[in-house]
Amino acid sequence: MPGPKNSLVIDVRSCSSELRRPVVFAVVDKLLEFDSHDSLVVVCDHEPAGLGYQLDLRKETRGLFEYHYDQRLDGAWVALIRRKSV
Numbered sequence: 121m122p123g124p125k126n127s128l129v130i131d132v133r134s135c136s137s138e139l140r141r142p143v144v145f146a147v148v149d150k151l152l153e154f155d156s157h158d159s160l161v162v163v164c165d166h167e168p169a170g171l172g173y174q175l176d177l178r179k180e181t182r183g184l185f186e187y188h189y190d191q192r193l194d195g196a197w198v199a200l201i202r203r204k205s206v
Contacts, residue, residue: 127159133196140164144171148181148201159202167191168199175201 132140144162151158172187189199
């Protein structure tokens with residue numbers, strides 16, 4: 121899944137499991153803080169369905185982002201987090 125033109129890419133496969141989500145949400149929170157409409161592409165080694173679910177559960181991010189994910193041919197999973205148009 122190619123990312124949009126203005127997207128940050130974070131590969132969390134080398135992070136310890138307890139750091140992965142905090143790192144992703146720290147970047148998402150900074151995107152909100154700076155009112156950025158850049159997208160975030162997250163590369164991981166497992167299906168990231170829970171990440172999208174948690175994005176919608178957090179009061180800071182609820183309803184503000186679109187979330188899509190797919191598996192690449194090399195087996196890695198790629199998630200796209202994009203700010204919704206208002």
